Amino acid sequence: MEVLLCVSDLATYFETEGKTVCAVDGVSFEIKRGETLGLVGESGCGKSVTALSIIRLIPTPPGKIVRGSVLFDGEDLLKLKESAMRRIRGNKISIIFQEPMTSLNPVFRVGHQIAEAAVLHRKISWNEAKELTVEMLARVEIPAPKERYYDYPHQMSGGMKQRAIIAMALICNPSLLIADEPTTALDVTIGAQILRLLRDLQSQLKMAILFITHDLGVVAEMAHRVAVMYAGKIVETADTLTLFERPLHPYTRALLASVPHLGKKTKRLFVIPGEVPDPLRFPSGCRFHPRCSSASDICRSRLPELRQYEDSHYVSCFNISSEAKEIPR
Amino acid sequence: MNMEPGLQNPTMETSQEQPARSLWSDALHRLKKNRLAVFSFFIILIYLIVAVLCGAGLLATNYDEQSYKIDEKGNISLNSYSPPSFKNPLGTDIQGRDVLSRVLQGSWISLRVALTMSAIYIFIAVLLGAFAGYFGGFIDDIIQWLYQTLASIPGLLMLIALTFVLGKGLTNVAVALGLVGWVGLCRLMRAEYLKHKARDYVLAAKAQGAGPFRIMFKHIFPNTFHIVIISFSLGFVHAIMGEVVLTFVGLGAKAHEPSWGRIISEARAELAREPAVWWPLLSATVAMFIVCLAFNILGDALRDSLDPKLKE
Amino acid sequence: MSAYIIRRLLYLVPTVLGVCLITFLLFNVVTTGEAIAKQRLGQHATQEQIESYLKTHGYDKPLLIRFFINLKDLLTFNFGRSEVTHQKITTMLWNGMWPSLSLMVPAFFFTLFVAISIALFTALYRNTFLDRSTVVLCIIGMSVPFLAYIILGQYILGYKLKYFPVTGYEWGLGVFKFLILPGLIYTAASLGSDVRFYRTVVLDEINQDYVRTARAKGLSPNTILFKHILKNAMIPIITRVVVALPFLYMGSLLLEDFYGIPGLGAMALNAIDGNDFAVIKAITFIGAILYVLANLAGDILYALVDPRVEFK
Numbered sequence: 001m002e003v004l005l006c007v008s009d010l011a012t013y014f015e016t017e018g019k020t021v022c023a024v025d026g027v028s029f030e031i032k033r034g035e036t037l038g039l040v041g042e043s044g045c046g047k048s049v050t051a052l053s054i055i056r057l058i059p060t061p062p063g064k065i066v067r068g069s070v071l072f073d074g075e076d077l078l079k080l081k082e083s084a085m086r087r088i089r090g091n092k093i094s095i096i097f098q099e100p101m102t103s104l105n106p107v108f109r110v111g112h113q114i115a116e117a118a119v120l121h122r123k124i125s126w127n128e129a130k131e132l133t134v135e136m137l138a139r140v141e142i143p144a145p146k147e148r149y150y151d152y153p154h155q156m157s158g159g160m161k162q163r164a165i166i167a168m169a170l171i172c173n174p175s176l177l178i179a180d181e182p183t184t185a186l187d188v189t190i191g192a193q194i195l196r197l198l199r200d201l202q203s204q205l206k207m208a209i210l211f212i213t214h215d216l217g218v219v220a221e222m223a224h225r226v227a228v229m230y231a232g233k234i235v236e237t238a239d240t241l242t243l244f245e246r247p248l249h250p251y252t253r254a255l256l257a258s259v260p261h262l263g264k265k266t267k268r269l270f271v272i273p274g275e276v277p278d279p280l281r282f283p284s285g286c287r288f289h290p291r292c293s294s295a296s297d298i299c300r301s302r303l304p305e306l307r308q309y310e311d312s313h314y315v316s317c318f319n320i321s322s323e324a325k326e327i328p329r
Numbered sequence: 330m331n332m333e334p335g336l337q338n339p340t341m342e343t344s345q346e347q348p349a350r351s352l353w354s355d356a357l358h359r360l361k362k363n364r365l366a367v368f369s370f371f372i373i374l375i376y377l378i379v380a381v382l383c384g385a386g387l388l389a390t391n392y393d394e395q396s397y398k399i400d401e402k403g404n405i406s407l408n409s410y411s412p413p414s415f416k417n418p419l420g421t422d423i424q425g426r427d428v429l430s431r432v433l434q435g436s437w438i439s440l441r442v443a444l445t446m447s448a449i450y451i452f453i454a455v456l457l458g459a460f461a462g463y464f465g466g467f468i469d470d471i472i473q474w475l476y477q478t479l480a481s482i483p484g485l486l487m488l489i490a491l492t493f494v495l496g497k498g499l500t501n502v503a504v505a506l507g508l509v510g511w512v513g514l515c516r517l518m519r520a521e522y523l524k525h526k527a528r529d530y531v532l533a534a535k536a537q538g539a540g541p542f543r544i545m546f547k548h549i550f551p552n553t554f555h556i557v558i559i560s561f562s563l564g565f566v567h568a569i570m571g572e573v574v575l576t577f578v579g580l581g582a583k584a585h586e587p588s589w590g591r592i593i594s595e596a597r598a599e600l601a602r603e604p605a606v607w608w609p610l611l612s613a614t615v616a617m618f619i620v621c622l623a624f625n626i627l628g629d630a631l632r633d634s635l636d637p638k639l640k641e
Numbered sequence: 642m643s644a645y646i647i648r649r650l651l652y653l654v655p656t657v658l659g660v661c662l663i664t665f666l667l668f669n670v671v672t673t674g675e676a677i678a679k680q681r682l683g684q685h686a687t688q689e690q691i692e693s694y695l696k697t698h699g700y701d702k703p704l705l706i707r708f709f710i711n712l713k714d715l716l717t718f719n720f721g722r723s724e725v726t727h728q729k730i731t732t733m734l735w736n737g738m739w740p741s742l743s744l745m746v747p748a749f750f751f752t753l754f755v756a757i758s759i760a761l762f763t764a765l766y767r768n769t770f771l772d773r774s775t776v777v778l779c780i781i782g783m784s785v786p787f788l789a790y791i792i793l794g795q796y797i798l799g800y801k802l803k804y805f806p807v808t809g810y811e812w813g814l815g816v817f818k819f820l821i822l823p824g825l826i827y828t829a830a831s832l833g834s835d836v837r838f839y840r841t842v843v844l845d846e847i848n849q850d851y852v853r854t855a856r857a858k859g860l861s862p863n864t865i866l867f868k869h870i871l872k873n874a875m876i877p878i879i880t881r882v883v884v885a886l887p888f889l890y891m892g893s894l895l896l897e898d899f900y901g902i903p904g905l906g907a908m909a910l911n912a913i914d915g916n917d918f919a920v921i922k923a924i925t926f927i928g929a930i931l932y933v934l935a936n937l938a939g940d941i942l943y944a945l946v947d948p949r950v951e952f953k
Contacts, residue, residue, distance in 0.1 A: 017362075057856055061768055083861075090859035097857075102850040107872045107948060117858045152948040168858065478659030481936070482929040483887055485894065486909075490664075490925045493913060494672035566784070573786050578894065579913055593788050597899075600796045614789040622784035629780070 010068035025232035038223030094169035100162035111149030159190035366630030389430035431587035443568035449507025458518025562628035674700030720923035741904030748824035760839035782833025808901035883939030887931035
């Protein structure tokens with residue numbers, strides 16, 4: 001399959017009060033057409049900043065993309081003029097956010113806000129856009145879409161709003177959808193419905209999805225491939241199945257071990273010792289070494305590179321070759 | 330813009346157990362970094378020292394002394410409207426009095442007005458705000474009705490009417506400013522008390538058998554004190570500006586009192602003279618401007634560092 | 642909708658009664674009939690003169706009866722006659738209204754337009770040097786006393802440079818030349834606090850999630866600012882405008898006095914000079930009623946702009 005998005009060595013820093021926060025610090029990954037890449041990590045590891053950097057919505061100042069490239073359809077988004085970037089946003093690349101409750105403008109009708117994107121990018125009349133919007137509302141399984149077109153956001157429930165936001169994101173048939181924790185703010189059952197909807201829509205519309213979440217269960221359900229992020233860097237990427245069966249990086253393993261399993265008798269739930277490092281003062285060497293049980297001298301002094309382990313399995317850890325075959329659960 | 334939660338400085342979150350201490354030390358830390366605010370603070374300190382020295386009769390005591398001059402023919406006359414010179418750095422007024430001394434004395438008058446006003450309005454606002462927020466119900470309804478009614482009479486008119494019936498004079502101006510000015514702070518206090526009365530520490534105090542007054546003023550009040558401080562700082566500007574307007578309107582300082590409002594009001598006729606007498610106007614205006622600017626900047630900085638959510 | 646308006650009108654009843662009560666208390670309890678009589682008739686008035694004054698002004702009746710008479714008079718806009726000019730006060734109010742409005746309405750809306758434009762402009766360039774210097778200029782502008790704006794503006798632009806007439810008024814379109822200068826001074830004096838307020842409003846909106854959504858949609862900054870943000874910002878803007886509207890009717894006391902505009906502000910000043918209690922009372926009451934009505938209008942406008950307000 002053809003590569004749609006190729007992010008390489010992306011770094012985004014925030015300057016606050018003379019200090020620099022390296023939110024994203026040299027991230028590289030690829031997404032192929034029609035594929036879903038899950039980007040997982042704890043909160044604060046730089047997942048959302050990565051997403052915002054790709055479509056260049058980083059608040060500047062204080063944020064700044066300091067290096068790297070984002071090739072989308074062979075074109076470097078970071079080199080585009082702002083006006084050219086605007087033609088891509090909401091058109092070829094769409095993004096949906098975590099907070100459906102506040103993401104819609106409270107004083108405009110929901111239908112109008114969705115149609116606005118279609119009028120802008122597809123150069124169609126408001127009447128045509130309205131028809132398209134109603135069609136799209138039906139597609140995201142909002143009942144009575146014709147009537148709902150005229151709703152204001154406060155008249156919709158959270159799940160309904162997120163559906164409307166999905167409709168807004170997909171109205172121009174984007175080839176890439178960035179979903180930044182789209183279900184975190186919702187009830188579990190509603191969230192599950194939204195996930196199913198996204199999967200259905202993906203197979204209908206053939207778009208690629210960059211799915212950002214801290215929930216490994218959701219990743220297993222949604223993603224073809226997974227990239228694990230820690231402290232502004234990607235520490236491991238692999239096919240979803242491979243990652244869950246043979247996690248290599250100590251962090252990935254710890255993350256998997258901390259997920260409760262239904263029906264399995266676990267004595268105690270594993271907890272990763274220590275805390276997510278302060279992005280103002282990352283530890284030297286491998287950023288995970290203070291929390292890693294198998295850290296050695298080299299881990300403390302040098303930063304490991306992301307290296308290929310198997311076909312599509314990459315990991316950044318000095319200890320992998322020796323330890324990889326034994327996988328404790 | 331939503332930032333990653335982890336990017337926020339964890340120390341910014343003040344724990345509920347000891348909100349007062351961490352709030353104040355944190356705010357002080359942030360205030361110290363704001364150089365403009367520190368500078369304003371020193372300006373205000375100078376203003377306070379000058380005002381108190383004037384009030385104690387240690388500085389600018391000659392503010393009411395007329396001076397005389399002798400012309401070539403040996404006639405003695407009032408040294409009226411002498412422009413700034415070495416002897417009178419800011420010149421003299423119509424009666425030959427030193428403008429610098431009068432402007433300095435004006436700081437004492439403005440301080441008196443501001444403190445009288447603040448004492449009155451803060452007392453009313455805190456008391457009523459605490460009662461309305463803490464007790465709720467009928468008491469709250471009455472207090473809300475009271476401040477809504479008061480707020481619906483345009484401020485300046487209410488001030489004029491009140492000073493008018495209290496009788497003209499500086500003290501009554503200050504009292505009127507206090508009686509009219511409590512609504513804004515009262516609203517804020519009410520909201521704070523509403524918020525705090527359900528907090529754990531209040532419940533704990535209740536469980537220990539503390540009465541409502543003890544809870545209101547010993548336990549909750551310290552946690553709302555920063556709002557009073559902010560209001561107090563910005564209130565100075567109101568008091569100073571209010572004195573000027575009411576004095577001009579004829580309700581405030583009397584002719585011999587060297588208030589800034591008096592000096593500015595008199596300047597109207599003085600400017601029209603030939604050559605124009607500009608120094609009293611300019612001196613009083615600049616003095617007022619500096620003090621008001623310093624209070625505005627400090628008040629803003631206090632608000633930003635103590636309670637970023639609090640806006641006009 | 643009409644049910645909503647009726648409900649809001651009913652809310653006004655306690656406020657209007659409150660206003661009546663406050664004006665009554667001001668002129669009957671804070672100050673007494675005797676005090677007023679002495680003010681009016683001078684210190685040397687005989688006991689008979691005072692008693693006849695009290696009688697003609699209804700002060701001989703018991704307090705409660707007086708309150709109801711007062712209430713009836715206020716609610717029927719029966720303010721009586723001025724104690725100085727002996728004109729009917731309603732006529733005076735009517736005649737004074739037009740000069741006040743002719744000065745204030747254009748000045749107010751011009752200021753509003755300029756302030757919002759600057760606020761939007763600085764919001765586009767937020768966190769730049771341009772934005773920061775605007776904020777500083779605003780605080781500086783707020784710290785200059787209004788009287789200084791008036792006196793210096795009149796002196797420099799009117800008296801020295803002769804760009805505008807110094808004072809004066811005429812009925813008809815020719816009045817324009819007399820109104821430009823006071824209007825501009827009003828704008829200059831209000832701009833600081835206005836720009837700061839509207840800038841805060843716009844910045845509050847700019848940081849909302851829906852703005853990020855709009856950007857993610859690919860909308861241009863202009864569309865986002867002038868369509869999405871401005872419509873949300875209209876809510877606080879309307880509130881502020883509405884609260885200021887009654888002051889347009891009253892005119893600016895100081896501006897009218899300085900520029901010789903025969904409006905209600907000048908009328909209020911004359912009343913203060915002449916101890917004209919009836920006029921002060923009438924102006925205070927009318928001001929409050931207008932304020933209350935303006936608030937009602939604001940609530941209705943508010944409901945039209947904000948779909949979240951329900952007409953239940």
